[in-house]
Amino acid sequence: MADTHSSAHGQSAVAEHEHSPYLRHHFDSMEQQFDSATLGMWVFLLTEIMFFGGMFGAYTVYRSLYPGAFASTSYYMNPAFGAMNTAVLIVSSLTMALAVRSARIGNQKLLQLFLILTMIFGAAFLVIKGFEYHEHWVDMKVPLIGHHWDYSEAPQFARQAQILFCFYFFMTGFHALHMVVGLGLMTTIFIMARKGTFSPSYFTPVEISGLYWHFVDIVWIFLFPLLYLIGRTKKLI
Amino acid sequence: MSTALQDPQITETPNYLNQEYGWKSWLFTKDHKRIAVLYIISITVMFFIGGIFASLIRIELLTPQGDLVNSDTYNKFFTMHGVVMVFFFLIPSIPATLGNFFLPMQIGAKDLAFPRINLLSWYIYIAGAAFALAAIVMGGVDTGWTFYTPFSSTYSNTFVITAAVGVFIAGFSSILTGLNFIVTVHKMRAPGMTWGRLPLFVWANYATSLIQVLGTPVVAITLALVGLERAFHIGIFDPAIGGDPILFQHMFWFYSHPAVYIMILPGMGVISELVTCFSRKGIFGYPFVAGSSLGIAIIGFLVWGHHMFVTGMSMYASLYFSLLTMLVAVPSAIKIFNWTATMFRGSISYETPMLYAFGFIGLFTIGGLTGLFLATLGVDVHVTDTYFVVAHFHYVMVGGMVLAYMGGMHFWWPKMTGRMYPEGWAKFAALLVFVGFNLTFFPQFITGYLGQPRRYHAYAPEFQVLNVMSTAGASVLAVGYIIPLIYFIYSLKYGPLAGPNPWKAKGLEWQTSSPPPTFNFETTPVVTEEAYAYAKESHVG
Numbered sequence: 001m002a003d004t005h006s007s008a009h010g011q012s013a014v015a016e017h018e019h020s021p022y023l024r025h026h027f028d029s030m031e032q033q034f035d036s037a038t039l040g041m042w043v044f045l046l047t048e049i050m051f052f053g054g055m056f057g058a059y060t061v062y063r064s065l066y067p068g069a070f071a072s073t074s075y076y077m078n079p080a081f082g083a084m085n086t087a088v089l090i091v092s093s094l095t096m097a098l099a100v101r102s103a104r105i106g107n108q109k110l111l112q113l114f115l116i117l118t119m120i121f122g123a124a125f126l127v128i129k130g131f132e133y134h135e136h137w138v139d140m141k142v143p144l145i146g147h148h149w150d151y152s153e154a155p156q157f158a159r160q161a162q163i164l165f166c167f168y169f170f171m172t173g174f175h176a177l178h179m180v181v182g183l184g185l186m187t188t189i190f191i192m193a194r195k196g197t198f199s200p201s202y203f204t205p206v207e208i209s210g211l212y213w214h215f216v217d218i219v220w221i222f223l224f225p226l227l228y229l230i231g232r233t234k235k236l237i
Numbered sequence: 238m239s240t241a242l243q244d245p246q247i248t249e250t251p252n253y254l255n256q257e258y259g260w261k262s263w264l265f266t267k268d269h270k271r272i273a274v275l276y277i278i279s280i281t282v283m284f285f286i287g288g289i290f291a292s293l294i295r296i297e298l299l300t301p302q303g304d305l306v307n308s309d310t311y312n313k314f315f316t317m318h319g320v321v322m323v324f325f326f327l328i329p330s331i332p333a334t335l336g337n338f339f340l341p342m343q344i345g346a347k348d349l350a351f352p353r354i355n356l357l358s359w360y361i362y363i364a365g366a367a368f369a370l371a372a373i374v375m376g377g378v379d380t381g382w383t384f385y386t387p388f389s390s391t392y393s394n395t396f397v398i399t400a401a402v403g404v405f406i407a408g409f410s411s412i413l414t415g416l417n418f419i420v421t422v423h424k425m426r427a428p429g430m431t432w433g434r435l436p437l438f439v440w441a442n443y444a445t446s447l448i449q450v451l452g453t454p455v456v457a458i459t460l461a462l463v464g465l466e467r468a469f470h471i472g473i474f475d476p477a478i479g480g481d482p483i484l485f486q487h488m489f490w491f492y493s494h495p496a497v498y499i500m501i502l503p504g505m506g507v508i509s510e511l512v513t514c515f516s517r518k519g520i521f522g523y524p525f526v527a528g529s530s531l532g533i534a535i536i537g538f539l540v541w542g543h544h545m546f547v548t549g550m551s552m553y554a555s556l557y558f559s560l561l562t563m564l565v566a567v568p569s570a571i572k573i574f575n576w577t578a579t580m581f582r583g584s585i586s587y588e589t590p591m592l593y594a595f596g597f598i599g600l601f602t603i604g605g606l607t608g609l610f611l612a613t614l615g616v617d618v619h620v621t622d623t624y625f626v627v628a629h630f631h632y633v634m635v636g637g638m639v640l641a642y643m644g645g646m647h648f649w650w651p652k653m654t655g656r657m658y659p660e661g662w663a664k665f666a667a668l669l670v671f672v673g674f675n676l677t678f679f680p681q682f683i684t685g686y687l688g689q690p691r692r693y694h695a696y697a698p699e700f701q702v703l704n705v706m707s708t709a710g711a712s713v714l715a716v717g718y719i720i721p722l723i724y725f726i727y728s729l730k731y732g733p734l735a736g737p738n739p740w741k742a743k744g745l746e747w748q749t750s751s752p753p754p755t756f757n758f759e760t761t762p763v764v765t766e767e768a769y770a771y772a773k774e775s776h777v778g
Contacts, residue, residue: 025756026348026425036350036424043416043450051454054488055462058473061484069479143478144469160479166472170465174458 022202034204041208045215052174052219059167059226062160069160071231073168075153076141081132082228085125089217092121100210103203108193111206115190118213122183129176141165168227175223178216185209252655252752267352268755273338274653275359276329281722283325283366286373288715290318295677295711298704303694311694312379313395317372319382324404325366327638328496331503332449333362333414335645336442338653340418342746342753343436345427345762350420358413365407372399381692383493386474386485390466398467401460408453408460411499415449418442427745429764436744436768437526441506444530448495448502448537456492459485483548490541498537500634501601502530504641505572508594511644512576513769514742515591516583520769521575529568536565546617555614562612569605573598588740589663593644596671600636604629607682622692625685628678636674643670643721650725651735655751658728662720669717676710743769 020030027033063070099114136142140150143162151158189209192198198206253270256262263271293314297305306314341349349355372378378400380389389397422435422443435443463485466472474480513520520526542550542558576598585591607629610616620626651657680703685691689700696704738747749758 024352026346026350026352028761032424036420039423040351040354040416040420043419047412047416047450047454050451051458054455054458054491058462058484058488061481062473062479065481066479143471144465147471159477162471162478163473163480170462170473 020202022197030201034207037204037208038211041211045211048178048215048219052171055167055171055174056222056226059171062163062167063230066157066160066163069157070164072154072157073161073164074229074231076136076139077228078132078135079228081128081135082224085128086220086224088121088125088128089220092118092125093214093217095121096210096213100203100206103193103198103206104200106198106200108196108198111198112190112193115186115193119183119186119190122179122186126176126179126183129172136165142169144169164227164230171223171227175216175219178219182209182213182216185212250750251754252750253755254654254752256755265356267348267356269337269341269349269352269355270653270753270757272355272359273334276333276337276362279359279363279366280326280329280334283321284718286370287318287321287326288718290314290321292711292715294318295708297694298696299708301696301698301701301704306694308694309379310377312381312692313377315692316378316381320369320378320400320404321373322634323382323496323500324407325362325369327500327634328407328411329362329414330500330638330642331507331645332418332442332445332499333358333410335507335642335649336418336438336445336503337414339649339746340439340442341421341425342749342757343439343744344422344425344430345745345758345764346421346425347756347758347761349417350425351417354413355417358410358417361413362407362410365403365405365410368399368403368406370403372396372403375399383486383489384460384463385489386463386466386482387476390463390472390474391470398464401464405457405460405464408457411449412453415446415453418446419450422446427762427764430745431764433523434764434766434768435527437509437520437523437530438503438506440527441502441509441530444534445499445502447531447534448499451538452492452495452499455488456496459488459492483545483550486545486548487541490544491538494541494544495534495537497630497633498533500638502533504597504638504645505530507641507645507648508576508597509572510742510744511590511594511648512579513771514648514740515588515594516580516585517771518579518583518769519767519771521578521581522571523768525571526575529571532568532571533565536561536568540565543612543617546614547621559612559614563609566605566609569601573602573605587664588647589658589660589667590644590648590740592664592667592671593640593647596667596674597637597640597644600632600640600671600674604632604636607632620685622690623685624681624689624691627691628681628685631678631681636678640670640674643667646721646725648740649746650728651739652746652751652753654729654732655735656728656732657735657739658721658732659724662724666717666720666724669713669720673710673713673715673717677707677714678710680704680706680710743771 023030023033027036095114095117099111099118102108102110102114137148140148142148143165149158149162149165151161154161186209189205192205253268263275266272266275293306294311297303297311297314303311337349337355341347372395375396378393378395378397380393380395380397384397384401389401422439426435462472462474466474471478472480474482474485476482509520509526540558540562542554543562546555546558576594607625611620611626611629647658647663684696684700684703687700689696735751737750739751740747745758745762745764746753748762
């Protein structure tokens with residue numbers, strides 16, 4: 001660790017004459033700056049794992065307490081929407097990865113194209129999610145605001161099923177919030193890309209925004225089965 | 238000591254304080270040293286606000302009857318004392334101030350890895366503090382700093398959401414500081430500054446950062462869930478739909494127990510610096526002191542259940558939490574023993590910072606050992622929610638962290654400001670703090686053991702003598718805090734010039750001028766020796 005670090009200093013002394021305008025004063029080399037930014041994003045994602053982890057942990061507790069009630073809610077979920085959104089996000093991860101690659105090889109046109117595609121898929125996700133929320137509202141499956149709640153088909157689960165729907169709205173809501181932040185990041189990066197900020201020697205913002213985008217996708221990969229597919233094999237009792 | 242340096246030219250050397258002037262140069266600064274100063278001012282304000290509530294509590298408890306305020310107001314007093322002191326003073330206390338200032342300097346860096354994120358963390362802290370103060374001004378919160386459900390989510394008629402939002406926001410400032418420290422320690426070390434040469438203050442702050450990064454998000458989501466539950470009148474902790482309020486306690490303490498180590502580890506780091514400097518010896522058993530910081534951080538994540546022994550949690554879970562809690566005592570004891578061994582046959586001098594270090598070692602030992610009483614299941618059932626617990630954690634947090642913070646402030650004050658504080662007054666204040674602290678909190682061990690419950694504004698008449706002692710001690714303690722505030726401000730203008738290294742201390746921060754230049758070092762230092770190489774021949778361990 002220490003050895004690689006001191007060698008990074010050594011290189012910087014040699015490469016001093018090619019001083020990039022994007023090298024901040026307190027770093028010795030672009031490499032050190034890139035590594036720091038990437039490590040910073042990984043540490044941030046660690047905090048995000050713990051943030052969502054709190055909800056996943058609580059979900060696990062309640063699902064083991066009330067397995068029947070949780071399974072019964074699957075009847076009211078729309079796995080077609082969920083599956084579509086999963087596909088949309090996985091494709092957006094691909095376009096994001098391609099955007100990072102384009103930045104790395106310095107292809108500005110492709111970089112902008114893939115960023116636009118990523119944003120389109122991200123927005124599509126949110127639109128589909130909106131349709132789903134609307135469906136739950138019509139179904140009277142929103143226990144939050146004014147108790148918009150009707151579970152008369154399975155009255156024995158009417159109370160505990162609300163917990164799952166609370167999780168559903170909190171978890172997908174926080175996830176959607178992260179998607180919105182991601183779209184904001186993409187917009188910023190797109191504007192930076194239009195201005196020609198990025199080159200093979202400096203594309204740190206693209207790289208770390210990519211890490212964030214993939215993380216938000218992965219959260220959804222866990223949310224989909226845990227919220228939509230608990231009791232699909234069974235009919236509503 | 239600095240008469241030879243009373244040269245006006247030296248005060249005019251360019252440094253981080255005189256580089257730029259005006260409020261803009263402070264509010265938009267990206268210099269870790271200036272941000273540390275901003276933090277010092279902010280947390281000092283919060284400390285005195287929290288202190289006012291502590292004084293009100295002690296005045297009410299002067300007599301057994303509830304005569305100053307009614308029970309509802311008293312509930313608000315101790316809640317706001319706890320919220321302000323824990324989240325807005327203790328958690329940022331050393332990392333955001335001394336850590337912010339000296340962690341980069343000790344590893345020979347020009348700044349933290351992310352200066353803008355560092356400034357952002359201060360603004361986030363201020364936003365969080367604004368919400369907390371708004372909750373106080375609007376009428377207060379009465380849930381206790383722990384926000385237990387279902388009282389906080391359903392029944393309390395106070396400004397719970399406002400306060401919870403404040404704590405939620407402030408949490409992100411803590412996360413960003415931790416993130417910045419971790420990346421800085423990994424990526425910004427000067428050539429030759431290997432992991433085995435890091436000053437122990439850096440190790441302690443690194444371990445603290447791990448807790449901040451891993452723990453804080455969990456309390457953030459937990460408080461968010463409570464806030465949502467309160468706003469929508471339904472949520473996952475609501476017993477009416479089968480929710481489990483005890484789950485809230487698990488999630489809360491999953492952060493808030495490790496947070497206790499956020500509130501002590503950086504203090505331990507300061508003590509390692511003080512003990513070595515004023516004993517003029519290398520630290521005894523460097524790898525063990527460094528490793529014990531990580532040990533405390535890791536084991537600290539596995540012990541939260543000891544706050545919940547009487548909630549009806551499974552007996553087997555309680556046994557597990559009891560055992561692991563006792564294990565935390567091992568790395569803590571390693572530190573105490575190694576500091577003592579460091580002092581053994583050292584040339585000890587008794588400057589103010591060292592007095593605080595002595596105070597820390599004694600008081601933290603008492604706080605730590607009474608923690609073992611509380612880890613023991615049978616004893617814990619007897620003293621749960623009594624003043625014994627209050628005394629225990631104040632011995633750790635005030636006797637430990639606040640004393641370490643004061644010691645560190647005195648130790649690094651000449652470096653931060655370029656001026657010496659008045660040594661005589663400082664020694665007097667250190668003595669007042671020590672005496673006042675013990676007089677305040679030692680009687681609480683006794684009243685607690687005899688059964689005085691915490692969080693009540695009235696108590697049985699036979700506890701009055703001990704409570705009067707406690708209130709008298711609190712008054713002495715208050716004077717002990719106000720005196721340094723005065724002489725620190727006084728010394729900014731009238732203190733004798735300190736010179737680069739008034740303590741003849743080791744460590745990179747002492748190799749640059751005082752106050753340090755904006756980029757800390759003229760040239761990036763190259764490290765060739767171990768930390769604390771005070772006198773190599775006397776080094777044993």
